[in-house]
Amino acid sequence: MPNIAAVLKDEIARIARKEVRAQTEDFKKSSAQYRAHIAALRRRIDDLERQLKRAGKVAARDNPAPAEEDDASTPRRFSATRLASQRQKLGLSAADFATLLGVSGQSVYKWEHGESRPRSKQLEAIAELRGIGKREAAARLAKLQDS
Known part of the structure; x- marks a missing residue:
């Protein structure tokens, strides 16, 4: 028969793990949501930078600036x-x-x-x-x- 002290110790450890898991679960969920949101924002920034670069190339190609306008x-x-x-x-x-x-x-x-x-x-x-x-x-x- 197992020692009552060992059984009690195992039960306390199990309950403590259960409580810690319940308390940290909200933080894990919100942390995962924040990481997903940050990743989406980074993808959007990359897309906008590509669009800006493309628009700059198109504008430079369509409207070459004459030297006279630069002086003015x-x-x-x-x-x-x-x-x-x-x-x-x-x-x-x-x-x-x-x-x-x-x-x-x-x-x-x-x-x-x-x-x-x-x-x-x-x-x-x-x-x-x-x-x-x-x-x-x-x-x-x-x-x-x-x-």
Whole structure:
């Protein structure tokens, strides 16, 4: 006949396993659901990335960007000290420089002193004046003043 202590010990172990199994069963179920949900989300991300890549290739193939548009869309940097030095290099007053740009003399003054910043259209006009010399600047200014 088995020892009563051994039988009692086995019964306690069996009941403990049953209780632990009941308590951990909910966690196992929810963990399996979370893993399935994560896997579905990963598959969806992969599909969306493939679609995005495909759409980018189609867009690049259908609309090749001309070089002229790249120059216009290039963001321009602005420096107040460079603007002042450019104006002085051309030998122009703030008012004359403003006339060439199509803005007021006060705007040029504020740009040079860092009180404001030119808009993108004005930055393009400043960039166009970068490549001209004193004679061409004077000719353009005379032409604008005569008009």
